[in-house]
Amino acid sequence: MKKYNLGFFPTPIHELKNLSEKYKRYRLYIKRDDQTGLALGGNKTRKLEYLIADAIENGSDTIITAGAQQSNHCRQTAAACAVAKLKCHLLLGGNEPETFTGNLLLSKLLGATIHYAGENRKGEDIHKLADHLASQGLKPYIIPYGASNITGAMGYVEAAKELKEQMVSGHLKIDYIFFASSSGGTQAGLILGKTLYDLDSQLMPVSIDKDETYGVEQEKAILNLVLQGKNILNLDKTFSLKDTALIKGYNEAGYGVITSNEKKAIKELAEIEGIILDPVYTARAFYGLTDYLEKELIEPDSNVLFWHTGGAPANFYYARDII
Numbered sequence: 001m002k003k004y005n006l007g008f009f010p011t012p013i014h015e016l017k018n019l020s021e022k023y024k025r026y027r028l029y030i031k032r033d034d035q036t037g038l039a040l041g042g043n044k045t046r047k048l049e050y051l052i053a054d055a056i057e058n059g060s061d062t063i064i065t066a067g068a069q070q071s072n073h074c075r076q077t078a079a080a081c082a083v084a085k086l087k088c089h090l091l092l093g094g095n096e097p098e099t100f101t102g103n104l105l106l107s108k109l110l111g112a113t114i115h116y117a118g119e120n121r122k123g124e125d126i127h128k129l130a131d132h133l134a135s136q137g138l139k140p141y142i143i144p145y146g147a148s149n150i151t152g153a154m155g156y157v158e159a160a161k162e163l164k165e166q167m168v169s170g171h172l173k174i175d176y177i178f179f180a181s182s183s184g185g186t187q188a189g190l191i192l193g194k195t196l197y198d199l200d201s202q203l204m205p206v207s208i209d210k211d212e213t214y215g216v217e218q219e220k221a222i223l224n225l226v227l228q229g230k231n232i233l234n235l236d237k238t239f240s241l242k243d244t245a246l247i248k249g250y251n252e253a254g255y256g257v258i259t260s261n262e263k264k265a266i267k268e269l270a271e272i273e274g275i276i277l278d279p280v281y282t283a284r285a286f287y288g289l290t291d292y293l294e295k296e297l298i299e300p301d302s303n304v305l306f307w308h309t310g311g312a313p314a315n316f317y318y319a320r321d322i323i
Contacts, residue, residue: 001154004053006080007045008037010162013170013305018272023293025300029174030275031163034282034310039079039110042072042310043186046155047147048080054151056084060141062133066091066117066126068256070280070318072311073146075103078110088112089133089140091126093119102317122211146183148221150228153189157229160193174201175302178292180285180309181205181246182255184218188225191244195237201305204292206285207246209255219244250288256280258321261287266315266322278311279318285309 012035016028036045055063063081067074067090074090081088090112092104100108108114117125122145130140143152167174181187187205194203207218216224222244230239253259262283269275269286277283289306292298315322 001050001151002053002057003049004056004080004084006038006049006052006083007041008035009046010166011035013163013166013172016273016306019269022272023290025296026293026298027303029172029303029305030273031305031307033159034276034308034312036310038076038083039106040075040310040313042076043156043307044073044076044147044310045080046159047152047185047189048076048143048155050151050154051143051147051149052080052084052086055086055141055143058141060086060139062087062089062138062140063143064089064091064126064130064133064140065143065147066120066122066145068093069097070103070256070314071107072103072278072281072309072314074112075106075110075313077143077147078107078112081112082110087138089115089129091115091117091120091129093117093122102315103313104317106313144183146185148183148185148188148225150188150225150232153185153192153225153229156186156189157193157196157233158189160190160199161197164197164199173303174305176204176298176304177201177307178204178206178285178289178304179307180208180281181218181222182207182209182281184222184225184244186309187244187246188222188229191222191226191239192229192233192235195235196233204289204298205246206288207248207251208281208284210248210251211255219246247288250284250291258318263322265290275308276312276315277308278314279322280314281311282308
């Protein structure tokens with residue numbers, strides 16, 4: 001598949017030395033996809049490189065995508081459209097606020113046209129918007145919620161290759177990889193990349209959202225992406241729901257609800273390592289990681305990587321909830 005260059009890669013890996021001193025039975029590392037460079041960075045940059053290329057290849061002049069008002073994906077999509085000289089329409093949950101802050105503010109600054117969809121934050125009305133824009137003579141291209149289709153997932157197939165190369169060049173073995181999983185594209189890409197590039201690490205996807213996407217359970221939606229990717233990549237492997245299993249013990253509060261767990265995670269990594277998490281995705285996943293370390297739910301004396309997928313601008317919106 002073609003790519004449209006949007007980010008700065010490879011993103012760094014470094015040891016969390018202070019945190020490793022706290023959790024003495026483990027050696028901890030972080031991969032910094034919060035530093036992909038597109039409008040303050042994040043994991044969606046990798047997916048958008050493939051999706052924007054596909055949109056241009058299809059002759060589209062307008063991108064439509066959807067999400068919550070503090071969507072990191074929508075913010076990065078708006079930035080990608082600015083770079084590629086494409087119109088951007090965002091279909092966001094809720095109603096227009098009196099004050100714009102966090103990712104919503106940035107999406108507006110980046111030139112996106114914003115539509116508000118009430119209770120629908122996952123693009124349930126996206127085809128209606130596409131039809132409306134097409135009737136105005138535009139050529140819209142739909143990017144699904146979270147950029148999680150097989151085209152977008154290819155960004156994390158490539159990311160697995162990038163990680164493998166960094167591990168080889170750095171003589172580094174990673175036993176476990178923790179990361180946030182929501183719409184599933186990142187997870188599906190890593191599953192495929194792990195197989196394709198023989199990445200000898202156990203994936204530990206922490207679910208941050210207990211809702212279904214387009215009426216499909218998260219594990220099944222991820223498996224569907226993996227099976228599509230298997231055919232495209234000609235992988236000789238059988239995949240099942242076992243391969244897309246999620247760590248679900250930390251998502252009971254629901255999407256975007258900040259609990260003491262997320263507050264603890266943000267405070268811990270900021271004060272110990274000087275790294276900022278976001279309150280919705282990475283804080284929930286990082287809390288899951290530290291809970292596993294404290295309870296020794298993974299093999300002691302192992303090397304553990306946290307894949308930071310970005311999202312720091314959302315802290316400004318949730319400020320009253322996290323301080």
